[in-house]
Amino acid sequence: xxxxxxxxxxxxxxxxxxxxxxxxxxxxxxxxxxxxxxxxxxxxxxxxxxxxxxxxxxxxxxxxxxxxxxxxxxxxxxxxxxxxxxxxxxxxxxxxxxxxxxxxxxxxxxxxxxxxxxxxxxxxxxxxxxxxxxxxxxxxxxxxxxxxxxxxxxxxxxxxxxxxxxxxxxxxxxxxxxxxxxxxxxxxxxxxxxxxxxxxxxxxxxxxxxxxxxxxxxxxxxxxxxxxxxxxxxxxxxxxxxxxxxxxxxxxxxxxxxxxxxxxxxxxxxxxxxxxxxxxxxxxxxxxxxxx
Numbered sequence: 001x002x003x004x005x006x007x008x009x010x011x012x013x014x015x016x017x018x019x020x021x022x023x024x025x026x027x028x029x030x031x032x033x034x035x036x037x038x039x040x041x042x043x044x045x046x047x048x049x050x051x052x053x054x055x056x057x058x059x060x061x062x063x064x065x066x067x068x069x070x071x072x073x074x075x076x077x078x079x080x081x082x083x084x085x086x087x088x089x090x091x092x093x094x095x096x097x098x099x100x101x102x103x104x105x106x107x108x109x110x111x112x113x114x115x116x117x118x119x120x121x122x123x124x125x126x127x128x129x130x131x132x133x134x135x136x137x138x139x140x141x142x143x144x145x146x147x148x149x150x151x152x153x154x155x156x157x158x159x160x161x162x163x164x165x166x167x168x169x170x171x172x173x174x175x176x177x178x179x180x181x182x183x184x185x186x187x188x189x190x191x192x193x194x195x196x197x198x199x200x201x202x203x204x205x206x207x208x209x210x211x212x213x214x215x216x217x218x219x220x221x222x223x224x225x226x227x228x229x230x231x232x233x234x235x236x237x238x239x240x241x242x243x244x245x246x247x248x249x250x251x252x253x254x255x256x257x258x259x260x261x262x263x264x265x266x267x268x269x270x271x272x273x274x275x276x277x278x279x280x281x282x283x284x285x286x287x288x289x290x291x292x
Contacts, residue, residue, distance in 0.1 A: 001135060005135065012051055012094055013094065016031065018038060023145065026098055027099075027141065029094075031093065033093075037245070039081065041079070041241055042077055043074055047162065048066070048095055049071045050072075050094075052092065052093060052094040053086045054087075055082060055084050058080060060227065060228030060233065062123070066127050070128065073126060075189075076178075076226060096142065100175070108163055109167075109176065123226060124174070131165065134165040137161040137162045141162065163175060191223070194208065196238060200239070203235050205231050240261075240276045243257050243269070244284070247281060254269070254270065
């Protein structure tokens with residue numbers, strides 16, 4: 001396993017200290033320190049493999065740590081705060097990721113044998129140790145960065161193999177839930193997509209519950225089980241993360257940005273922003289820019 005890990009580290013070491021796209025669809029990598037505001041974001045569903053160092057992810061009140069030779073699966077769009085840590089010997093943080101595409105998983109489920117049992121529903125992010133077979137598939141996928149003429153033919157096969165290996169492991173239920181209509185995760189996932197694309201609009205839990213074909217109490221319970229957040233807390237975090245990005249990019253002042261992300265009161269926006277990020281908006285943005 002160590003030989004494959006070493007090769008994978010070598011292949012991924014060309015990454016920059018930000019999300020670095022490869023020429024392989026849905027595959028990205030990152031290395032080193034990452035700006036704090038870039039690690040506080042709404043994350044797409046993904047499989048993320050930690051190669052060197054460690055990463056902590058906090059969603060709502062739940063924090064998990066990911067160490068080398070582990071992978072984590074995030075099965076819905078989640079507003080999270082991340083933090084990366086170098087290795088004990090000082091080597092920079094290094095990781096690769098595969099963004100999940102439900103249609104590919106659904107096609108694989110039609111062909112693959114039944115995966116081992118596991119929970120039907122649960123939290124939308126979790127961690128597991130890497131296996132030899134899964135690691136081997138990752139190595140072959142990233143080797144294609146040096147063989148671009150082979151990507152179109154081989155990358156889809158290696159991506160399916162990675163998904164298959166995850167399906168066979170302890171987090172396989174998360175992939176099945178993404179592509180299987182009727183699971184709590186799939187139902188909640190549809191409402192999450194609505195919130196993420198309509199976060200500036202007023203949110204009615206009754207409307208979302210009807211969208212998920214659940215009672216209000218059942219929807220609220222399942223939404224929190226999947227995300228660790230209530231629907232209103234989820235919307236608030238998406239609003240605040242988007243506002244922070246706008247402020248960092250200089251696209252408006254505090255008042256205009258507050259209105260842009262759906263707040264009617266600049267005072268309420270500043271209060272909730274400070275509660276989320278530790279400082280009022282203008283002070284937080286000044287600190288972030290100075291740290292860069």
